[in-house]
Amino acid sequence: MTSYGDLTAVNIITGFLGSGKTTLLQRLLRSPQLSDVLVLVNEFGEIGLDHHLLQGVAESTLLLENGCLCCAVRGDLQKALREQLSRRTRGEVPHFRRVVIETSGLADPAPIAYTLLSEAVLRHHFRLSGIVTTVDAVNGAAQIGGFPEAAKQVAMADRMVLTKTDLCDGQLVAALRARLRALNVSALILDTSEIGGAPHRLLTDDIYDAEGKFREASHWTAEEIGEHANGPHDHTEAVQSFVVTFDRPLDWTAFGVWASMLLHRHGADVLRLKGLLNVAGVPTPVLINGVQHIVHPPSHLEQWPDADRRSRLIFIVHGLQRGRIERSLAVFNDLVNAPAASPAGSAAHATAKRA
Amino acid sequence: MCALCGVLGGKGHWSDSASATAAFAGRAEPQTRLRERQARTRLLNVVLKHYGVVVSDWSGNAYLLSSRTGRTAIVETISEIWSAAERLGGRICDPLDEGYLAKLADGAGSTQAR
Numbered sequence: 001m002t003s004y005g006d007l008t009a010v011n012i013i014t015g016f017l018g019s020g021k022t023t024l025l026q027r028l029l030r031s032p033q034l035s036d037v038l039v040l041v042n043e044f045g046e047i048g049l050d051h052h053l054l055q056g057v058a059e060s061t062l063l064l065e066n067g068c069l070c071c072a073v074r075g076d077l078q079k080a081l082r083e084q085l086s087r088r089t090r091g092e093v094p095h096f097r098r099v100v101i102e103t104s105g106l107a108d109p110a111p112i113a114y115t116l117l118s119e120a121v122l123r124h125h126f127r128l129s130g131i132v133t134t135v136d137a138v139n140g141a142a143q144i145g146g147f148p149e150a151a152k153q154v155a156m157a158d159r160m161v162l163t164k165t166d167l168c169d170g171q172l173v174a175a176l177r178a179r180l181r182a183l184n185v186s187a188l189i190l191d192t193s194e195i196g197g198a199p200h201r202l203l204t205d206d207i208y209d210a211e212g213k214f215r216e217a218s219h220w221t222a223e224e225i226g227e228h229a230n231g232p233h234d235h236t237e238a239v240q241s242f243v244v245t246f247d248r249p250l251d252w253t254a255f256g257v258w259a260s261m262l263l264h265r266h267g268a269d270v271l272r273l274k275g276l277l278n279v280a281g282v283p284t285p286v287l288i289n290g291v292q293h294i295v296h297p298p299s300h301l302e303q304w305p306d307a308d309r310r311s312r313l314i315f316i317v318h319g320l321q322r323g324r325i326e327r328s329l330a331v332f333n334d335l336v337n338a339p340a341a342s343p344a345g346s347a348a349h350a351t352a353k354r355a
Numbered sequence: 356m357c358a359l360c361g362v363l364g365g366k367g368h369w370s371d372s373a374s375a376t377a378a379f380a381g382r383a384e385p386q387t388r389l390r391e392r393q394a395r396t397r398l399l400n401v402v403l404k405h406y407g408v409v410v411s412d413w414s415g416n417a418y419l420l421s422s423r424t425g426r427t428a429i430v431e432t433i434s435e436i437w438s439a440a441e442r443l444g445g446r447i448c449d450p451l452d453e454g455y456l457a458k459l460a461d462g463a464g465s466t467q468a469r
Contacts, residue, residue: 004375252379253394256370257402257433261450264437283381288369293434295369300378324451331460332450335401336394 004297005208007127010099012112015134016143016150017105020163024134024192025102033200038084038096040077074115077101081122099126100203106149109156110271113291128296129206133157133187135180137165137173144179148238154180155239155271155316156291157187158216159202165191185241186274186314188219207287207299217287218305220276220314239271242322244329246311249280251336258332259288259295262325267293272316276301278309280337368432370395389415399436405458406444410436 015021022041028034087093101112109131116128133153136143140162143150154160160180165173173191180189195202205212255277263270273290287299315325372379373388392412399410399418413419413429418436420428422443430439437448449455 003377252370252372253391253398256368257395257398258450260368260370260433261402261437261448264434265447265449266451279379281383282379283383284378286375286378297367297369297374298378299375320451324453328450328456331456332402335398335459 002124004127005210005299008097008099008125009129009204009206009208010101010116010126011129011203012101012103012109012131013134014103014107014109014131014153014157015105015161016136016140016147016153019105019134019136019140019143020161020192021102021105021134023163024132024161025100027192027195028100028199028202031198031200034098034100034203036094036096037098037100038093039100039102040080041102074111077112077115078119078122081126085121085125098129098203106147108149108152110152110292113156114294117291117294117296127208128291129203129208130158131156132159132161132202134161134163135176137162137176138168141172141176141179144183151183151239152271154183155241155318157184158206160184160187160189161195161202162189162191165193183239183241184272184316185243186220186272186316207289207296213287213299214301214305217276217285217301220274221305221308221312239316239318241272241314241316244313244315244322244326246278246313246329246333248333248337249278250311250329250333252279252282252286254332254336255279255329258329259290262328263290263293263295266317266320269318269320270315271318273313275311275313276305277311277313368434370433395433399433401462402459403436403440403444403448404462405455406440406446406448408440408444 013021013025025039029037029039081099084093084096084099088095103109103112113128113131115122116126117123133156135154140150144154145151162173162176177189180187190202201212201215205216207213207216209216259273263273270290270292273288273295275288277286277288279286282300285301285304287301289296289299313329315322317325367374369375371388372386372391379386392415396410396412396418403410403420407423409421411419411421417429417431418433420430420436420439420443426443428439428443430436440448
């Protein structure tokens, strides 16, 4: 049986209008490590990709019965990926090992993720590797404030690439970085000049990549996140991110029941859920990664990244309160593994850090 | 597929340890799929008791939900349980509801799922 990590990885490159998605993609595709990718773009003509497979897609979506906007199957993507999969199987196209989808500037990444993770055929062949969001350093702050699409693209990112930083003041860039960090505490934020000599890692590092998963998980536990979590927070943002830590090991069954119930009721408002969990009875950390209603199969690290053995859950949410999430998980965990003495309630065992 | 009843293998779910065997390979106490489903079913019954819904494992591939009035539903994964429980119980299943959490916490000591 094929493991989840062996499925063809799919990356989403998104970002608001004019934020430099195509320029970044051109740079990435010059990397020899990315010589065997299938590229799906919305429009032809802007990018020279002679040696790459290229297919255009029009962004149409098919809404499912429950009508939730994030649970929409992208019909165009479904058709394009099924067709390319079939052609690859028949040997009609070079064997691509990765797919990169460049979205339009106003696209919502959630239906793409939903399509990959839930479509009857695609979910057995493809997996979502990561979402890269480009942010225009000059106009990014105004776009995030003025357009919900831009804020969501930032909130859902695994990595953010700041573009056009040479065109604006360093203080503005620093302020933008702080705002991006408040919206998305877990994503790696890079200036285009910081991408360095291994640009392919922007796409290849994920929690299922044997080489890159330790680097990826390290972002989730970085000291920077802890410092930010304890710092001042702007409550005016509709989207917020925070880290919840648990001192006691989590029961995997209780966590699964709780998370599925939470995402059923509030999945539309849980933009991302990432976690490095200390699961009771399991010596190594278990990694989870979710996008709205969908959660990937868990992965793991061979060893803990540091001496801290607490579970750390990163939430990027829209309008949900950290305290309630913290208390709710603690109550569910105690249903299976009640403490010997906990008169003040199980929430006393949880330590939350607010972003 | 079950050779006796013709039931196809159920859909996998991320919360099944079997969906990521490598992640749980180092378990001190090995967990079989059946044992995990039994533990999950016990916990689900504690959680859903407050909505008037009872859950049982159905052939190891699905969950059978029953309401107090005898209405039933069969679902394949725990993600599908909550919609069915809301239909049968007539109430929204919300793990962030303070009143619900208080009831759940009050009963935690006496109705532990394990």
